[in-house]
Each structure stands twice: as C-alpha cells, then as structure tokens.
Amino acid sequence: MPATELEQIVNLCKRRGFVYPSAEIYGGFRSSYDYGPLGSLMLRNVKDAWVRTMVQERDDVVLIDAAILGPPAVFEASGHLANFSDPLVDCTVCNKRFREDQLDARDCPNKMKGCTFTEARAFNLMFQTHAGPVEGEGATVYMRPETAQGMFVNFANVLQTSRKKPPFGIAQVGKSFRNEITPGNFIFRTREFEQMEMEFFVPPAESSKWYEYWCNERLNWYIELGIPAELLRIRAHDAVELSHYSAGTSDIEFKFPWGWGELEGIAQRTNFDLNRHSEFSHQKLDYFDQATNERYVPYVVEPAAGANRTMAAFLLAAYDEDVVNDEPRTVLRLHPRLAPYKVAVLPLSKKDTLMPLSKQIFGQLSKLYMVDFDETQAIGRRYRRQDEIGTPFCVTVDFDSLEDQAVTIRERDTTTQERVPIAQLESVLQSKLGF
Ligand code: ATP
Numbered sequence: 001m002p003a004t005e006l007e008q009i010v011n012l013c014k015r016r017g018f019v020y021p022s023a024e025i026y027g028g029f030r031s032s033y034d035y036g037p038l039g040s041l042m043l044r045n046v047k048d049a050w051v052r053t054m055v056q057e058r059d060d061v062v063l064i065d066a067a068i069l070g071p072p073a074v075f076e077a078s079g080h081l082a083n084f085s086d087p088l089v090d091c092t093v094c095n096k097r098f099r100e101d102q103l104d105a106r107d108c109p110n111k112m113k114g115c116t117f118t119e120a121r122a123f124n125l126m127f128q129t130h131a132g133p134v135e136g137e138g139a140t141v142y143m144r145p146e147t148a149q150g151m152f153v154n155f156a157n158v159l160q161t162s163r164k165k166p167p168f169g170i171a172q173v174g175k176s177f178r179n180e181i182t183p184g185n186f187i188f189r190t191r192e193f194e195q196m197e198m199e200f201f202v203p204p205a206e207s208s209k210w211y212e213y214w215c216n217e218r219l220n221w222y223i224e225l226g227i228p229a230e231l232l233r234i235r236a237h238d239a240v241e242l243s244h245y246s247a248g249t250s251d252i253e254f255k256f257p258w259g260w261g262e263l264e265g266i267a268q269r270t271n272f273d274l275n276r277h278s279e280f281s282h283q284k285l286d287y288f289d290q291a292t293n294e295r296y297v298p299y300v301v302e303p304a305a306g307a308n309r310t311m312a313a314f315l316l317a318a319y320d321e322d323v324v325n326d327e328p329r330t331v332l333r334l335h336p337r338l339a340p341y342k343v344a345v346l347p348l349s350k351k352d353t354l355m356p357l358s359k360q361i362f363g364q365l366s367k368l369y370m371v372d373f374d375e376t377q378a379i380g381r382r383y384r385r386q387d388e389i390g391t392p393f394c395v396t397v398d399f400d401s402l403e404d405q406a407v408t409i410r411e412r413d414t415t416t417q418e419r420v421p422i423a424q425l426e427s428v429l430q431s432k433l434g435f
Contacts, residue, residue: 002231003319006257009312010186012319012330013039016389018340019187031183031190038389039311041340041370043194046311047173049337050196053221054171054303061169061198062162066150068175069131069141077280078149078273080126080142083244086181087120099181125178127191143177148302150174151199152273155285166287166298167210171198173307187308188261194307201287201298204271207247210301211268215250218264218303222252222310226335227317231255245272252305254313263313264305271297314338318390324415332390333413336433339390343429344372346382348398358397361407361422365395368426369433387412393429 003009013019018039022032035043055063075081087100091108093115098108100120108115127143130136144150151158151170158170173196183189202210215234223229237249249267253260274297278285286297318334336342343365347358358373365371372391374382379396386394396408407425409432410417420428 001320002228003316004257006186006316009315009319012332012388013315016385018042018315018389031180032192033187033190033308038340042314042334042338042390043307043311045338045340046307046314047194047196049225050221050305050307051171051173052337054169054196054198058169060164060167061171061200062158062164063171063173064150064154064158065174066147066154066172068144068177069129070144070149072140072142073280074149074153074277075126075142075145077276078152079244079276080145080149081124084126084145085122085124088123088181089117089120092116092118097181102182123179123181125180127177127179145178146176146304147172147174147195147197148199148273148304151197152277152285153281155201155274155277156283159287165289167200167202167206169198169200171196173197185256185258185261187312188256190308193309195304196307196310197302197304199269199273200301200303202301203289204296204299207268207270207299207301211248211266214301214303215252215266218266218305219252222254222263222313225314225338226333227254227313231313231317233260235260243267245269254316256313256316261309263310264303267302267304269300269302271299273300274298329384329387331387331412334390334392336392337435339392340370341372341386341389341391342369342393342433344374344382344386344391344394346373346379346386346394346396347375348379348396350375353402354397354399357401361395361397361425364426365429383410383415393432395425395429 016038017036020034020036021028022034023029051063055061072081089098089100094108126145129141130139131141132139150172174194175192176195177192180189180191183191200210200214219232219234222232231254233253235251235253242249247268247270249265251262252264254263274285286295288295314334318332320331320333322329322331345358345362347354362371362373383394392412394410396410401407406419406421408417409420
C-alpha cells in the first residue's frame with residue numbers, strides 16, 4: 001500500500017540519505033532541500049527516464065541546455081514581467097502571508113479568530129539579480145522561472161541546425177526559480193526546482209490533435225514507471241485558471257496524502273511565444289513549408305513536468321510496509337529505472353576470503369549500472385536496508401561461491417532467492433531488470 005502520510009517518506013528520505021533540509025547545520029534554509037547520495041541518484045534517474053522517453057526513443061524531439069540567467073527582454077516578451085505573479089494577501093491579525101487563490105473561503109489556515117485579509121496584490125514570482133559590479137538598470141538579470149523560454153529563443157537556431165521540421169519538439173531539463181509565497185509540503189513546492197519541459201511545434205491546424213496525443217503519452221509515462229492509475233488523474237483547467245498564453249491546459253495530478261496535486265501541465269500555448277519573441281527581437285521565428293509553399297508560425301503544445309515533485313510522487317507510490325518471516329519491513333517498490341541502485345553486492349561475511357570475488361563482481365556490474373557494495377552487519381539487516389532504499393536485486397557471495405562459481409540473487413519484491421552461475425549473472429540480471 002502506498003504511503004498515506006507525507007511523514008513516512010520524509011523520515012525515510014532523511015534516515016537513508018535521499019533528501020536533507022538544506023544548510024541544516026545552520027538551522028536549515030526554509031523550504032530548500034539537498035539531495036543526498038541516494039536522492040541525487042534517484043532524481044537523476046527520474047530526469048534520465050524522461051529524456052529516454054521524450055528524446056532518445058523518438059526521432060522528432062531534440063534536447064537543449066539553455067542559460068539560467070536571462071536579460072529582461074526575454075521575460076518582457078514572454079509576459080513574465082507583467083503577468084507572472086500570484087495574488088498575495090496578508091492576514092491583519094496573525095501577519096502571515098498567503099496566496100489568495102489557495103485560501104479556503106478566506107479562512108485563515110492558522111485558524112486565528114477574527115482574521116481579516118488585506119486586498120490581494122500581484123506579487124511577481126521571478127528572482128531578480130544583478131550581473132557585474134554595478135547595480136543599475138542595465139545590469140538587471142532574471143533567473144528563469146521556467147525552462148520553456150530557452151526553447152523559444154533558440155527556435156530558429158535549432159530549426160537551422162537540427163534539420164527538423166514541424167511537427168517536432170525541443171526538450172530541456174534544468175533548474176527553474178520562483179519566489180513562491182507559500183513553499184511547502186517537502187519537495188512538492190520549493191523556490192528552486194528542476195523542470196522537464198518540451199515545446200512541440202506543430203502546424204496550427206494540428207494543435208488540438210497533438211494536445212490530446214501528449215495528454216495520453218504523458219499520463220502513460222507515470223503509469224509505466226509504476227504509479228498505479230488510480231493515484232493519477234487528468235484535470236482540464238477552467239477558463240479563469242488558464243495562463244496568459246494558454247488556449248487550453250490539462251494537469252496530470254497525483255493523489256498526494258493532502259489531496260490531488262499537479263505533477264505536470266500540458267498546455268496549448270498557440271503561437272503566442274514565437275510571435276512575442278519575434279515582435280520584441282525583430283527576428284523572423286516562423287517556418288516555411290516547401291511542400292505546401294506556405295509560411296507559418298508554428299503552434300506549440302507543451303508538456304511541462306517537475307522532476308522533484310515527480311520524485312516525491314514516485315516515492316509515495318512505491319512506499320510499502322509488509323511482513324517477512326514474522327518481521328515487519330519497509331520496502332520501496334520502485335521501478336528499476338528509478339531505483340538509486342539496481343543491484344547490491346553483498347559478501348556473506350567480512351572475511352578476506354570472500355572479498356576478491358565480491359569486488360570482482362562489483363567491478364563487472366558497476367560498468368553497467370549503479371551498484372551498491374555492503375559488507376557490514378548481518379545479511380538479513382543488509383537485505384532490509386536494500387529493500388528500504390528500493391534496490392531491486394541483491395547478489396550474495398558466500399563460501400560456496402568460491403567452489404561452485406555461483407551466487408545468490410535475491411529479489412526485493414518477493415524476497416525469493418535463486419542460485420545463478422557467475423558466468424550468467426549479467427544476462428540473468430539484464431532480463432530481470434528489463435535493461
Ligand atoms: P502550481 O500551480 O503548483 O504552482 P504551476 O501550474 O505554476 O504549478 P507550471 O508552471 O505548469 O506549474 O510548471 C510545470 C511543472 O513544474 C509543475 O507541474 C510542477 O511539477 C513543477 N513546478 C512548478 N513550480 C514548482 C515549485 N515551486 N516547486 C517544485 N516544482 C514546481
């Protein structure tokens with residue numbers, strides 16, 4: 001059964017080294033997190049799984065990596081300087097600040113008696129800083145609040161150099177920054193986070209077709225990576241919710257312990273962004289279709305996901321507690337692609353006699369994927385630790401291994417064990433892992 005309380009994965013993340021509060025030795029830095037030895041691997045796996053599906057396994061999407069800092073012109077054109085704000089209200093009694101659209105019937109979430117709120121004012125979410133030694137108008141730069149603008153400003157470059165033509169996509173994975181009024185719920189909403197976004201450029205008449213297509217594709221991505229379908233839903237935005245650029249948006253939502261929350265938005269951005277950047281930069285950002293002899297500004301369908309939020313959802317969905325040999329255990333039933341380690345090599349005893357063979361197996365497997373090596377404690381406890389961090393398979397080297405050149409593979413989900421000749425270990429693991 002998936003986790004029912006956020007605390008279950010927050011504690012596991014801290015205990016096992018997935019996620020720590022940032023700058024903890026200084027008392028923590030509010031709503032910022034550092035990813036530890038296991039979390040950094042898992043976050044990378046989430047992003048790699050996205051790139052694999054969205055770029056590697058397709059011939060119509062290319063990847064870029066654009067700058068985080070941008071000049072005001074980019075965000076003036078994109079509309080972020082004018083429109084990227086949340087409605088900020090102050091409680092006049094407890095002095096706390098809230099997003100008006102998140103207040104329930106203007107009821108102060110702190111439940112203070114007699115709370116009243118100030119009028120909402122637009123609070124721009126972009127982080128502004130200065131480039132170079134002089135603080136002045138000309139030196140103002142912004143940290144990108146989404147990766148998307150990197151794809152729009154590079155549209156002509158990519159079109160020219162990649163030999164793609166619509167329908168085609170430009171994808172990017174990277175950090176974005178928003179000065180959120182109410183960050184919280186662990187890694188669900190932070191001020192610094194990673195996005196996985198793709199702008200799919202299409203002939204205008206095909207926009208709705210591709211929107212449907214990407215809604216389905218993206219929902220299936222979460223299901224294929226192990227989130228049960230009943231914990232996911234697609235919700236179409238109503239007119240008041242739509243962003244300034246959108247002609248239609250649907251969110252893929254996950255059932256978090258506190259309720260449904262967005263993992264990803266799929267938006268029909270029309271030709272808003274290319275038109276605006278063309279207008280502000282005085283550059284042509286369109287496509288000439290030689291087949292039809294037509295020039296047009298492509299429409300855009302954008303699946304935009306968050307890596308950190310998605311990682312939280314994968315952790316919550318994979319969390320399970322069961323009983324093995326009359327002992328309770330915690331197990332992360334992560335998809336092998338997302339698990340920090342695919343395999344753990346465990347010599348049965350710390351004795352020197354088992355080390356050379358164990359290290360040799362580690363050396364062999366670690367060329368293929370991330371492998372843990374653990375020679376401490378009793379074997380049962382080591383299995384439990386690997387279960388709790390989601391390692392799909394343990395390979396145990398025992399004293400018989402020296403004689404029969406075979407090892408035991410133990411499966412995380414079923415705890416079943418199987419003896420396998422070392423010569424076949426790679427191929428057996430490959431068929432079990434699926435890669
Ligand atoms: P929300 O309504 O939750 O603020 P949003 O609709 O503003 O999110 P988008 O602009 O569509 O979010 O960004 C795409 C994705 O980026 C989101 O679905 C989410 O996964 C991720 N994301 C956005 N803001 C944050 C944040 N502050 N912390 C972590 N992830 C975020």
